[in-house]
Amino acid sequence: SIVLAPRGTDFQSTLWAGLRTVPPGSTLSYAAMAGAIGRPTAVRAVGHANGANPFCIIVPCHRLTGADGGLVGYSGGLSRKRWLLDHERRHAAPA
Secondary structure (H helix, E strand, O other), X not given: OOOOOOOOOHHHHHHHHHHOOOOOOOOEEXXXXXXXXXXXXXXXXXXXXXXXXXXOXXXXXXXXXXXXXXXXXXXXXXXXXXXXXXXXXXXXXXX
């Protein structure tokens, strides 16, 4: 419910809005996110836009994973990404 006005390309804005739809404690692969935003072949672009996210906690870039569900690529380090996901799983309101 926080209103944001991040500056980015149309693609980045679409991806960042898509990230906000992934429930706390849940994950989605980069490929699945590309499909979810209607750009199924743009997996690498999703990765780049995810890395350019200016609001790392509010726009939950840590919820994206590799194709096999493994933790990959997080500017705060994979241990922090793991901690954030574990924290969300413990404290997220039931859906």
